[in-house]
Amino acid sequence: MTAITLDGVATARAVKSELAERISALRSKGIVPGLGTLLVGDDPGSRSYVAGKHRDCAEVGIESIRVDLPATATSADVRAAIADLNSAPEVTGYIVQLPLPAGHDENAMLELIDPDKDADGLHPTNLGRLVLGIEGELHSPLPCTPAGIVEMLQRYDVPISGRHVTVIGRGLTVGRPLGLLFTRKGLDATVTLTHSRTVDLAAEVRRADIVVAAVGVAHLVKPDWVKPGAAVLDVGITRVEDPETGKGRLTGDIDPLVAEVAGHLSPNPGGVGPMTRAMLLSNVVKAAELRA
Numbered sequence: 599m600t601a602i603t604l605d606g607v608a609t610a611r612a613v614k615s616e617l618a619e620r621i622s623a624l625r626s627k628g629i630v631p632g633l634g635t636l637l638v639g640d641d642p643g644s645r646s647y648v649a650g651k652h653r654d655c656a657e658v659g660i661e662s663i664r665v666d667l668p669a670t671a672t673s674a675d676v677r678a679a680i681a682d683l684n685s686a687p688e689v690t691g692y693i694v695q696l697p698l699p700a701g702h703d704e705n706a707m708l709e710l711i712d713p714d715k716d717a718d719g720l721h722p723t724n725l726g727r728l729v730l731g732i733e734g735e736l737h738s739p740l741p742c743t744p745a746g747i748v749e750m751l752q753r754y755d756v757p758i759s760g761r762h763v764t765v766i767g768r769g770l771t772v773g774r775p776l777g778l779l780f781t782r783k784g785l786d787a788t789v790t791l792t793h794s795r796t797v798d799l800a801a802e803v804r805r806a807d808i809v810v811a812a813v814g815v816a817h818l819v820k821p822d823w824v825k826p827g828a829a830v831l832d833v834g835i836t837r838v839e840d841p842e843t844g845k846g847r848l849t850g851d852i853d854p855l856v857a858e859v860a861g862h863l864s865p866n867p868g869g870v871g872p873m874t875r876a877m878l879l880s881n882v883v884k885a886a887e888l889r890a
């Protein structure tokens with residue numbers, strides 16, 4: 599048996615074409631959505647993600663505003679840039695690219711973002727609304743990677759309600775909010791949130807109908823850990839050097855042989871990453887629609 603591929607590129611393309619229509623409707627009413635990015639320092643990975651976000655915006659008709667600060671920027675510089683983004687009328691939503699260079703207090707910076715402009719859903723108010731289950735008229739953006747994972751499973755008709763989900767990793771952007779999202783009313787999964795101190799990770803994965811790995815340990819999840827037919831989502835990113843070509847490439851947390859056991863498998867790259875970017879655009883569009 600070979601798993602059905604959860605194709606993040608194709609699914610993100612479908613999401614983006616739906617968004618493009620909503621954006622042209624907004625534009626015809628004179629509303630122009632604009633995504634800002636704040637990047638501090640010159641980490642090549644972060645640079646390439648930010649560049650990707652600007653390309654996505656151009657593709658769907660969202661304006662994008664790029665603010666880059668040098669690695670030498672102080673916390674006062676970052677605060678000032680956030681204040682400018684909060685007050686810039688052309689910026690309807692923005693993100694602070696993580697991780698910030700060492701020496702910056704990320705949580706303190708996230709807290710300075712205007713919650714109404716928080717395109718990542720990482721401001722404490724928006725994370726609090728996720729805990730409280732508040733949706734609707736209030737703009738309560740969901741963190742992009744968790745939202746992208748759920749969107750992809752739903753578009754492939756993978757059942758979630760009542761199913762057991764094992765999440766590997768408890769980080770701010772993926773594992774922690776994903777556990778909150780999957781257990782909300784309406785999704786109704788049962789979640790095991792595992793981390794580096796989990797005693798028997800293989801056993802926790804074996805009970806799962808849906809496995810999400812978001813730790814950044816290359817090929818951590820082995821085929822004999824996976825229940826036959828389970829849906830497996832590969833989120834972790836590790837940069838490795840190909841021993842044959844000597845070129846750098848990206849690899850995920852899932853051993854490739856898991857494809858022989860799983861029912862659905864998201865490749866990495868080409869799976870959750872593109873969905874994360876599509877959900878960022880979706881948050882910007884929703885915020886603009888609510889303001890209209």
Ligand SMILES: Nc1nc(=O)c2c([nH]1)NC[C@@H]1CN(c3ccc(C(=O)N[C@@H](CCC(=O)O)C(=O)O)cc3)C=[N+]21
Nearest residue numbers: 646693694695696697718742867868869871872874875
């Ligand atoms: N404030 C903030 N919000 C984020 O959402 C955020 C962040 N900081 N910091 C870093 C992580 C990582 N992340 C990715 C998004 C898309 C891809 C993506 O589209 N990857 C492509 C491959 C890209 C390539 O080849 O370089 C793929 O999976 O196919 C990857 C990684 C968002 N993050």
